[in-house]
Amino acid sequence: MSDLDDFKATYFDECSELMNELEEQFAAIEGGERDADRLNAVFRAIHSIKGGAGAFGFSGLVGFAHAYETLLDYVRDGRVEMTDDVVSLCIRANDIVGDYINAAQSGEELAADYGQEEKQRFDAIARGQRGGDEDEWSGEIIEEFDIEFTPVRVELAVDDGDVVEAVEAPVAAEPDTFDAPPMPVEPGHWEVRFTPYRQLYSRANDPLLLFRELAALGEINVRAILTDIPALSDFEPFGVYCSWEISLFAPDLTESAIREVFEFVDGDCSIEVVPLGHVVPPAAAPAPAPVAVVQPAKADENLMALTEDEVAAAPVRLVAEAPSAPVAAEPVAEEPALSFADLANEISASAPPRPVPQAAAPKPAAAPKPAAGGEGGEEGGNRAVGVQSIRVDLDKVDRVVNMVSELVITQSMLTQQMDENLRARYTELVRGLEVLAQTTRGLQDSVMAIRAQPVKSVFSRMPRLVRELATKTGKKIKLETIGENTEIDKTVIEQLSDPLTHMIRNSADHGIEDPEKRKSRGKSEIGTIRLSAEQAGGNILIIVEDDGNGINRERVLQLARDKGLVAPDITPTDEQIDQLIFAPGFSTADAVSDISGRGVGMDVVLSNIKKIGGSVHVRSWTGKGSRVTLRLPLTLAVLDVMLVKVGESPYVVPLSSIVETMQCSGAIFERVPSGGQVLQVRGEYVQVIDVAQRFGMHSNKAPDDRFVVLCESEGSQKVALVVDDIIGQQQVVIKSLEENFEQVEGIAGGTILGDGNVALIVDVQGLRVHQIHQNAA
Amino acid sequence: MEALSLREDNGDKTAVVGQNTLQLIAFSIGEQTYGVEITTVREIRAWNGATPLPNTRDFVRGVINLRGTIVPIFDLRARFGDGQTSPTKNHVVVVMSVGDKWVGILVDAVSDILTVSREDIHNVPEGNAIDTELLNGIITHDSRMVGLIDLHAVVNGAKLDG
Amino acid sequence: MTLRVLTVDDSRTILAMLHHTLSNAGFEVLQAEDGKQGLDVLMSHDIDVVITDINMPVMDGIEFIKNVRASGQYQSLPILILTTETSQDKRDQGKAAGGTGWIVKPFDPDKLISVIHRVVH
Structure with missing residues (x-):
């Protein structure tokens, strides 16, 4: 199924x-x-x-x-x-x-x-x-x-009708069963007298259909009682004058089966069902007289109960009513009083705007069709529904996004091919390329906007989580959310749920203190976790803050030393200690707690976020609280990068993390006692990572001819990457390495360059984390 | 960089092969012949370089772009511990699927398509640790010995620490 | 002649199930997510029968039916009310507004089709 x-x-x-x-x-x-x-x-x-x-x-x-x-x-x-x-x-x-x-x-x-x-x-x-x-x-x-x-689905399929009937039939059937002995003289023979009231017609029920349904039950003989039809002069077009007597026979026919046919018109007609052999009292005055006064302005009846001939003959629809009655598909059947001239007007009125011939009959039918116009109804059989949004399969959108991404890259590749020589010679081409660049950017923005969604869809799952955590921990926690209408690519949003859950668990479990402890610290008993989203340039910042304990650095450091993550002789800075909570396998919980434990730590958050090209940063204030910031790209599709060379291989560094680049010959390096190198930039000392060395590759360039790429990942300290060459900026589409291989340390993913070769994306944050471990080892 | 698509070409042959037989793509590394089941092979392409992957073992030659996805290339000679291949344009990459991943294997040349009986597959003799680790069995075909490659084993342990 | 059914429901699930059942039975199906959209569709297409939910945003089913009946053009248009309500209440309200009949959710495909044939020529 x-x-x-x-x-x-x-x-x-x-x-x-x-x-x-x-x-x-x-x-x-x-x-x-x-x-x-x-x-x-x-x-x-x-x-x-x-x-x-x-x-x-x-x-x-x-x-x-x-x-x-x-x-x-x-x-x-x-x-x-x-x-x-x-x-x-x-x-x-x-x-x-x-x-x-x-x-x-x-x-x-x-x-x-x-x-x-x-x-x-x-x-x-x-x-x-x-x-x-x-x-x-x-x-x-x-x-x-x-x-x-x-009743389960299947049972309902069989019993539905009976179920409904079971509710209603006893009530409806009672009077008759009391009036008449339950034993029919001739089993299976029934007489039905049916007198519709006006409202039966006004609800679009139709005696003809009821008879058809009765006919499906068995042999049927229908007799119309026409005695109430008045003289033509008294004939009221919307009056109800007709009733019927029906004889029915089928061997197993029951009264309830007959009454079921009249289920929808219950209350809109008088129905008598008696077994044959019982005398039906002659037209015993049915409750409300069907001869009601007609209000011409609200001529609400229809004539479907009459035969087709009668319909055609009846003096139909008051002229005064016409303006409010846009023309239906069957003007002939419904409005036989119209002249052909009127008809022609009707037809032309439903065609594209055209002056209406004034010579037409006085009937104001020539008024333009209300509302039916612009919707495209004229295109015959048009199924378009007049809605402002459509639902599209995400796959289809993704296909467009991917193609646009490739287009953007081809475009930037083309632009790069234009050297000065070409520019001077082909000015028209250059102009064309500029327009192309603008258009592709615009196209890209529009396509990305299709996939953008407010972060609300993830944020709204968090209140429940916080409530559950509060119950489990016995703490009092309030969640505040800010900026939930911030929009971000749907694919990023999907990746956000787990990290957010983990961060909030961490805050509730390790951050927020017990009510007593909070009280003794002069804080409100209720701890606050604040979840916010904001756009910052080409990035989205998602911040989880709490006013709890802050990171217990002593314990974090101790644990890190115990686990061999930090060497005994190294004293990391506070910031470095805070970042340790992202180290693989690190978990600060003394015992694996039911909440944030389960053997996974914040490293999961880091790796999830890195996977989508983002970075994570934590700040903590002892006794006052902590803040974790996720910096995410607006889109996963395209990344602005700096293309560099390490050894003979192309690498790219996300532009968002680059502060500046410089030639090594102009940079000031100094040795530190541990043997490492630092770079001095404007009075600041920055850790140096020689990417070739770090990646075990051979660089055959003279040290002075190499380049420094100064990077800064979200809120953390700067790091200077030494590369062999800087080729230029461009846009790339991120491709996964894990799809066919596995995660590689120091590499955030891959991308395909204009020449078809693969370039690897440098994971700046990952290089730094690894560096701390290496120092420790 | 002509890609030869094997799946279509051999569709008929595969169909007539019974349950008890299997078809292998045979390829050579030096004097040795190895084989993989034809159904796992996706395409065969000439060596055209690869972007090296840092922090991986020497038998991982890097990654290539296969119609927009990134596929890792394993140097089979290096995997068997005989040192890295010095590839030329005449060397061949056999792209195959291992589980839900696609990988490329760098070999010297593709030599043949063999149809063999399952009964002819022998156990790998104890002794050479690398052989027993990487081979599923040994087949004698036309008096040649063909090692049946265990692809899962080949791609395992690619990381430096792993 | 292919009958054209307008289905009005704010639940995508129900719309999808209706669409599936009805189009398999040879009907042409149009959809709207609330009463207001329903009116729009009705006015721009020739509809043979309407199936509408009661609880909907923007314009609920009762309002929708009243609006349809208020227009002279649609007095003979059969309108079926989709309802999970067992209380006679909703059904009565729907009928009072001008509903022709009703279908109780969850509906059985055969039953649905037979109910439609019960109100359409």
Whole structure:
């Protein structure tokens, strides 16, 4: 059943959007915005989740969502007040709904009584509004639940009709069963008297269709009762004058099967169903007389109940009504009173604008079709739906993004090929290339904007995480989010969830202190974690801050020494110690805690972020808190780089991390006691990394002819890379090394140059981290 | 840099090969002949250089651009511990899939396509550690000895520390 | 003649399932995500039958039906209400607004088709 799987995938997609929506709505509701719009949105979200769940037979989810929805319905119509208690119950309920969805998606089974406690609280709150009817209330829930939803998909497929009928039939059937003995004289023979009221027609029901359906039940004989039709002078076009008597026979025909046919018109007509042999009282005055007064202005009836001939003959539709009635497809059938001239006008009115001949009949039908115009309806069979957004498969967008990226690179390659000589000779070509450059940049921006999404979609998952962490740790934690509308490439967003989760866990687990401790330090008992996003140039900064303890440097250093990450004779700076938490395998938890433990540390954050071309930086203030900053590229597709040579091989360094470049001959190097080299730049000493040496490659250039690339990764100290040559700036598309190989130390990925060769992307931050280890070793 | 696509060319042959036989692409390194199952081979291309990868063992010759994806190249001679190949334009890279990854193997030349019976595969004799590590078995074909390459073993341990 | 069905629902899942079921049954299917879009589509296309959800943003199903019926052109257009509501409430509201019949979610494909044939010529 791949169709079913497709639907499920759509459903889970939709659920995750709806869960985000809930998270967002409740953030506002918690903040006091309890207006009807928000409550309606919440109700709809839960309602949609329930609806889909029913279709797939996720009965646990249906049951819970149903109880929750009922409560929301009460809140919505004011029967239950949205107190803070109710709000927090709802937030808890959202989490449970989320768990049910996750379980359904992964095929797990939740405990049968999962969320039972909350469900009972919904009932209790709702029951409180119902006064004494306690038993009836709980009865209702169970009954609705059982009847509507417990049957699984397959059963419903068979029983649906009967189920509906089971609810209604007894009520409807009762009077007759009392009036008439239940035993028909001739089994299977029935007489039906059917008298439609006006509203039956105004709801687009049609006796003809009902007869057709009856005919499907067995042998049928329909007789129209025309005695009520008045003289033509009294004939009211929208009056209802006709009723019918129907004889039906089928061996197993039951009354309920007959009544089911009239299910939709229940209340819109009078129906008598009696077994043959019982006398039908002659047209025993059906309740409201069908001869109502017609209001011409609102001539709401239709004539579909009559035969086609009658329709054609009837004096149709008042002229006064025409302006409000845009012409339908069948002007002939519907408006036979129109002259051919009118008709011609109608047709021309629906064609592209053309002056309407004034000679036309007085009927104002020549008025332009309202709304039907511009939508493209004229193009016959046009299926375009008048919406402002379309949903496109992400694959398709990605294909465009990739192609545009390649185009940008080809363009920059072309530009590079233009030497002075060519420029002087082919000015037109140069101008063309300039325009091409502009256009491709514009194209690239537009395409990237398609894939951009607000970070909200990840941020909105965090409040729940914080609530859970607070419960588990017994701490009081508040989450603040800032800049959640900041947009970033969808592919980056997808990579963001795990690192953010990890960082927030870390803050809650190691950063924020117990309430008592906070109190004793003169801080508020409630710890704050602040999650923010902002754009800074070509990058997005995602910052997780807390007002907790800060990094315990003593312990970090001790652990690092124990693990051999830092040599005993080296005293790292505070900043270096802070960065140690990103070292592979490093975890500060004394015991692997249930929360941020599980044997993985912040190194996971670092490697995830590096994978998408970003960098991570941590700052800490003892006793006051810490801040982790993720610097991410706006897009994953294209990277601005400096192309350099190391040995004979091309390497690229992300432009965002380069401060400046200089020739080695003009740089001041000094030796430090450990044997390493430092570079002196404007009074600052910067660690030097000879990339060729570091990568085990042979450089055959004289030391003075080489170049220094001064780099600074996010917030951390500078580092000077020595390379053999600087070739120039360009844009590249990042390609993964891991796709076919594995991660290589000091390399952030690869890229393909204009000549088809592969260049490697230098992982500046990785080189520095490695350097610390090397010193330690 | 002509790429010879083997899959199409040999589609028919593969179809008639029974369950008990398998087809190998045979290639040579010096006097030695090795083989890999034809179904794993994606394409064969002439050596055209590779960008060296730092911090890897000597048998990792670097990476190449294969229609937009980056593919690592392993020097099979170096992998068997006989020193790095000094490749020329006449050397050949056999691109194959190992699991869900594509890798290239640098060899001296591709010599033949062999159809052999599974029953003819013998165990690798104990003794040479590298052979037992990298070969799945040995086949005698036309009085030549063909070592059946274990691709997973070949690409393992590429990192310097690993 | 191919019948054209307009489906109006804010749930993509339901829209997708309706689309699948209906197009397999030979209907031409148009979609809208709320009542307002529904009206737009209705006015620019010839629609034979409408299937609409009740709970939707922007313009809910009840409003949508009222709007459709208020226009003289669509009085004989069959409108089926999609509902998970078991309470007679929603159904009655929908009918009062001018709904022709209803379909209870989760719907069974065969049942859906038969209900449509019940209200369309």
